Amino acid sequence: MxxxxxxxxxxxxxxxxxxxxxxxxxxxxxxxxxxxxxxxxxxxxxxxxxxxxxxxxxxxxxxEIKGAQNRLEASRTALTGTERLDAFIAAWGGYIPEIYGIAKALLAMSDTDQEAATAWSKRMQDMREGCQAAIDALYRDKKLSANYSREHATDILWTMLSIRNWEQLSIECGWTQKQYITMLQTTARRIFVVDGAGI
Amino acid sequence: MxxxxxxxxxxxxxxxxxxxxxxxxxxxxxxxxxxxxxxxxxxxxxxxxxxxxxxxxxxxxxxEIKGAQNRLEASRTALTGTERLDAFIAAWGGYIPEIYGIAKALLAMSDTDQEAATAWSKRMQDMREGCQAAIDALYRDKKLSANYSREHATDILWTMLSIRNWEQLSIECGWTQKQYITMLQTTARRIFVVDGAGI
DNA sequence: CTGTCAATTGACACTGTGTCAAGTAAGGTG
DNA sequence: CACCTTACTTGACACAGTGTCAATTGACAG
Missing domain, CATH: 1.10.10.60 (Homeodomain-like)
Structure with missing residues (x-):
């Protein structure tokens, strides 16, 4: 029953x-x-x-099925700010393909439906907190580039990691998932990390 | 009649x-x-x-009304690759707010209408050519970072300059138009230009 | 005066969401 | 066993928005 x-x-x-x-x-x-x-x-x-x-x-x-929470929180255990940035990008970037379909549908509905728009916005706000945490970790390590405030850096990382950007690179430009993740990690370091270009 | x-x-x-x-x-x-x-x-x-x-x-x-063609082509007269990159970002970035409404409508229709999707895709492809030209100019100056192929660099610049990204930063994060343009120019230099961090 | 062309009017088909009322089938409880 | 509740079905319908059609009007041109 x-x-x-x-x-x-x-x-x-x-x-x-x-x-x-x-x-x-x-x-x-x-x-x-x-x-x-x-x-x-x-x-x-x-x-x-x-x-x-x-x-x-x-x-x-x-x-629930994919254990989103756990996967994203794993990046919190990283020691340095840079590692944390890498880990967060890998975790979120790896999650996007799995949520792409439903995300797209919710996003499309948001154009006409207030309820959908609010729900979508909340999810993106949650993700933003992960970005914020990574940027803050970098800042604590005194590794955050002086070009950006913590707030602006968060905005930028948040925008870089948007599902639309993943869509454009993966689906329109044909990048592999590995290329996507690696590029974001490399690029984020070049942008945000003092002296951290890497390679 | x-x-x-x-x-x-x-x-x-x-x-x-x-x-x-x-x-x-x-x-x-x-x-x-x-x-x-x-x-x-x-x-x-x-x-x-x-x-x-x-x-x-x-x-x-x-x-036609806004003279899009002329404005975007102005960046072609820039002397160095770096200047050209800056000019293209300023031109396109400045154009986005003017086309935002209609772009959004066309984009929304693209979800259900093939004709709209094709038209939108064509416009974005045109814009991509501007990105390509800027990256090529940088490459000719031997200033393009070895981290990226010309093709990938174009993909990245193209994605950075997407209307969705402008929307997120301007409308959701509340950036001013000036902040948006300046950030993109600074960031693009940091990413693409060898030794060109600038400030 | 007549033909043509732009536009109007009212009706209708179609799709998809959401609602409603009546009916049915199954299971638990007296 | 009879009765009630619960989950679900069926068919009908309202509503919004796009697109189509036929009949009509009004103006202007030759």
Whole structure:
């Protein structure tokens, strides 16, 4: 009974996620999700009040499955600021391909739906905290370039790591995931780290 | 008669542009454009076959008004590669706020409409040529960092200069236009130019 | 006076979201 | 066993926005 309800909810989330991943977030309708979850379109509304709510719930479901929290927090254990920057870029950059489909869908909805826009904004704000922490670590090590305030440096790193940028480089320019991560690490060092060009 | 027809077409384009600029490209319907151009919604379809076509025509109309071509080509006269990089960033970066509304609308349509996606992609490809030219100029001066191939450097510059990045920094982070341009110039130098950190 | 052309008007098809009411099938409880 | 609740189904419908169509109007030109 009540476990039955939970089952169905998960089944819907699973169907939603699979479709969004497969389609890069495009053109997935409530009826498609229903079909894949093997119930009627209307039944979805017994579990989620709107499409936006379903998409948002799908992102949480995804996080749970992929252990997003743990992966991103791993970078906190890095010793030096530079290592932490590298680790955060690797963690987040590695996570993007896994969330790309649902992210794209939520982003598209944000254009018209306030609820979706708020949810998306919150997620990006969470990610920003990771950027902030990495920049702060660099600052504590006295390694942050004098060109930027901590705030501006955070803004820049946050922007560099945006999903849109990953999309452009990976999908439009055809970069491999390794090229993407390596470039970001190299570039971030060149930009932010005093004397830290590396190579 | 025939000049009458042209008049109406321009009136529609003007209305479309004004609404898109004012609304940052969001929620502008055919009926809104019709109202502002003072004709019936259906009459628009006598001049443009679809909404996508109207949006695309609006971008061309905008380019014409703002003299996009000339402004972007001005950077070609710069003497050194570094100057050219600076000039191109300033020219394009300065152009973005003017096209933001219509760009956003076209971008939103690209999610569902193939025609819009193609038109958008073409525009971005044109802009990419400017990036390519700046990177090539740097390369000819033997100033391009050995970290990147010319192709990859172009990809990176192209991505840095994306409208989405401008949007994030300006609108979400609250940067001024001057801060945006200066940061990009400084950062591009740090990334691409051998020995060219500057300040 | 007639033909042409731009535009209007009202109606309608289509897609996708969201709602509602009535009905059904299954399971638990008296 | 009969009864009730719960999850779900079915079919219908409202709504928004795009795009189409046919019939009509008004103006101007030859």
């Amino acid at each position: 009540s476990s039955n309800k939970i089952d169905t909810r998960s089944r819907i989330l699973k169907a939603s996620l699979e479709l969004l991943e497969a389609s890069h977030g495009r053109g997935v309708r409530m009826s498609d999700i229903a079909k894949r979850a093997k119930l009627s379109r209307q039944a979805i509304y017994l579990h989620f009040t709107t499409r936006a709510e379903l998409l948002i719930a799908t992102t949480h479901y995804l996080d | 025939s000049s009458n027809k042209i008049d109406t077409r321009s009136r529609i384009l003007k209305a479309s542009l004004e609404l898109l600029e004012a609304s940052h490209g969001r929620g502008v319907r055919m009926s809104d454009i019709a109202k502002r151009a003072k004709l019936s919604r259906q009459a628009i379809y006598l001049h443009f076959t679809t909404r996508a076509e109207l949006l695309i025509a609006t971008t061309h109309y905008l380019d």
